[in-house]
Amino acid sequence: MDRPARIRLGCLLGVLGLAAAVALVPWLEIIWDGGFPDVEYRLKFVDGEGNPVPGVTLTVYTKAGAVCHFYPVDEFVPDQPVVSDANGQMVFHHSSEGLEFGGREYRNMFGLGFGEDAPHYVCVFTHEGREVFRTPFNLHRREWEQFRKPSVTRRWARPWDAKKYTLQPDEELDAWERRLFNGRKRNQMDREERIAAGNFERQITEELVREQHSREITFMVVERTIVIPNP
Secondary structure (H helix, E strand, O other): OOHHHHHHHHHHHHHHHHHHHHHHOOOEEEEEEEOOOOEEEEEEEEOOOOOEOOOOEEEEEEOOOOEOOOOOOOOOEOOEOEEOOOOOEEEEEEOOOOOOEEEEEEEOOOOOEEEOOOOOEEEEEEEOOEEEEEEEOOOOOHHHHHHEEEEEEEEEEOOOOHHHHOOOOOOOHHHHHHHHHOOOOOOOOOHHHHHHHHHHHHHHHHHHOOOOOEEEEEEEEEEEEEEOOOO
């Protein structure tokens, strides 16, 4: 290929590359808000013969693998383990506080989107030190649809003592958040930890300042039997 041809090819590739870059550059920004629905999980753990399995324990993790108390599972608090009873039953909830998190999404000229989505939390269930089941905390996943039951309305009070978990004397807000939510003890909390801390702070405020101790909630109900395979 002679020099003029190489120049023309180079110019053509340059133009095509510039056009592609312009087309892929995000030009539409969407700021969104959301939250998890009010939900009541009713899980029953059984062995391969259908016998109930007591002592199955729930732990909630963030996407980065940090233990996350208080949110999104209300009953999962540091000194109050969520454990299946003698009948293998385990019940836990998420009570919504309205808008719980948000993010930014970007779209380019082709309509392709990227950016932040809903926070990711994972429910891990263990029995005698062995993981027996795990699921993302996201009821919009299709595999849970078949386990939906009619909703139930309850008078709901938070299953923890606000005075026990509020700021200590002379404790800064940042230090309080790290104490309760920095599960991996890093210099900076991950996004899921920050979202959990923000929601818990609002709940503490309602409990202590506004004295909103209980309210009526209609919970979406999910009822599922989990078969634990024999070791």
